[in-house]
Amino acid sequence: MRRAPGLSVRLKLTLSYAAFLMLAGVLLLAAVWAFLLRYVPDRALLGPTVTTVDGVFPIRSVLLRVFAPKAALVLAFLLVFGLAGGWILAGRILAPLTRITNATRLASTGSLSQRIRLPGRKDEFRELADAFDTMLAQLEAHVAVQQRFAANASHELRTPLAVSKALLDVARADPGHDTREVIDRLHTVNTRAIELTEALLLLSRADQRSFTREHVDLSLLAEEAVETLLPLAEKHDVTIETSGDVTPVAGSPALLLQMTTNLVQNAIVHNLPEQGILRINTGTRSGTAALTVENTGEKLAAELVSTLTEPFKRGTERLRTDQANVGLGLAIVDTIARAHDGTLTLAPRPSGGMSVTVELPAGEGRRSQASAAALRSSTERSR
Structure with missing residues (x-):
């Protein structure tokens, strides 16, 4: 099924990591600024050696002019660091998923002998990989059984058809031959073919579990x-x-x-x-x-x-x-x-x-x- 193009999971995780890091940085800087507003006075009176307007020094105004550029640099650094680090971390986390995807693509082409065999300790990706390997093993065995069954069924069905053709050829080559014997043998052969076909249909019906309990x-x-x-x-x-x-x-x-x-x-x-x-x-x-x-x-x-x-x-x-x-x-x-x-x-x-x-x-x-x-x-x- 075709889908509209969108962002990859790795990019989404990267943006999520960077956004979370930026939010944490903003909250941290806001906490620092709130601390400064609480414990730093707005203005201070200075002695006669310092020349100011009315002898008052605006502490908070000067502090804001110094703090704001530094805070902007910190946020810019966090953004770059979050994007780069998030991209690397997302790639490492999604690496097992990439292996599972590659194995799935190989299986879709008919290569059922491939296995993921994901190393490492047991986690969600390891459980998914092990379950996929088990499914591939069962599917490979099932396909092998079906192929062997199809080959055997073809051989079994070919035998009565070949016998019927041979009997008809003999009857055609010898028009004066007693047809009752040919008819009796054809009846026996066709009965066997019908029984085989009914057995195959019953086997297929039971295997598909298409019945009411x-x-x-x-x-x-x-x-x-x-x-x-x-x-x-x-x-x-x-x-x-x-x-x-x-x-x-x-x-x-x-x-x-x-x-x-x-x-x-x-x-x-x-x-x-x-x-x-x-x-x-x-x-x-x-x-x-x-x-x-x-x-x-x-x-x-x-x-x-x-x-x-x-x-x-x-x-x-x-x-x-x-x-x-x-x-x-x-x-x-x-x-x-x-x-x-x-x-x-x-x-x-x-x-x-x-x-x-x-x-x-x-x-x-x-x-x-x-x-x-x-x-x-x-x-x-x-x-």
Whole structure:
């Protein structure tokens, strides 16, 4: 935004210092003159050796003629000294602000690796510089994540489009080929592309926090997710056990349901080939609402688990060949949790599988006693 030109802050401070010094000088000289008026007589009688009119010497008049030029010289000196000293002092005081301004200009050009690193003791400028350095570090990390995410998303979206083009080229080259097979494969590819696009839109919506917060019970969302994914659990021979109590939070019901569904689906798909177990627990403690999902499965390395929240990080060691996966399940869960001021914790289980815990700020909510009692009694669902 363009602004009209004006005085610099350094010049304003210089003029302020000089004006204050001049005011102090004027007050000091006025105090001296008031002292002289109080204790020096107006006139004095002189002896016969001094020749004056009527033998009277005008002390104050002579003193004023001597004092006024000297006072003017003192004020002139204070003005010059105030301007020069104020300019130097203002420059030294504003030097950290100049460094912050230069770093801001570099950051505006895209150079986010620059840091101010202001030396000296902690003061207002040091706090501002440290806060700016922290902001640059977070912004640099965020930009890096977004660039990596954009590259991965482009690659993931390009794959189904390339497959569709190849199928269409084959069908065009061989008009007599059975089109039903091509249509079925195109349907599968397009379904995957649609799921990926919807996942990307959901991830963007959660990251921007563009949702209305309502009172939600995580235990009810867990029940709904289990009911929805029960056929999938039966297909994969996974037994689901739920336990817990009323777990109220404040947030988006749709996003929190998506988060819970992703956790349950992920735990079902990445489980043992036969007789797998999935445990879901909800509850509150110390003002925190927690949703924990544990599943059996192969033993996982801690290094692998720590990377599973990155977008498109599938953990190929755990992928089931019969299950499509866009690699955004845990990334969406992590984003939704952070959008609700919560945290996501992943930990490998010693016996195999993984334990995932989402912690959110606890809210207030109610539900029927029958529903609460149903959830407190651990239910077991199997195929």
